[in-house]
Amino acid sequence: MTYLYETIPLRTGDKPRHYEIQQGMNDAPLSRHPETGEPIRRVILGGWGVFTGKSKGDSGQGGCDCGPGGCG
Numbered sequence: 447m448t449y450l451y452e453t454i455p456l457r458t459g460d461k462p463r464h465y466e467i468q469q470g471m472n473d474a475p476l477s478r479h480p481e482t483g484e485p486i487r488r489v490i491l492g493g494w495g496v497f498t499g500k501s502k503g504d505s506g507q508g509g510c511d512c513g514p515g516g517c518g
Contacts, residue, residue: 447471450489453479464489 449469452462465486467476475488 449475450491451476451479451486452489454485454487456485 447469448466451465451467453465455462465479467480469476476486478484479486
């Protein structure tokens with residue numbers, strides 16, 4: 447799987463840098479970048495959900511522009 451990680455800023459005002467890192471599903475989250483050694487943390491993204499409404503730009507084809515029956 448590909449996980450999104452970000453650096454942990456050491457100084458106020460520093461912006462985190464983002465990395466996509468390949469890991470197995472059962473691997474523990476990394477605390478250091480494997481190449482640079484910088485402190486990093488895994489970014490938690492939204493999970494699976496149920497889409498039941500229409501969004502801006504929706505074509506009326508199941509809510510995701512995959513076709514009349516949706517993406518399944």
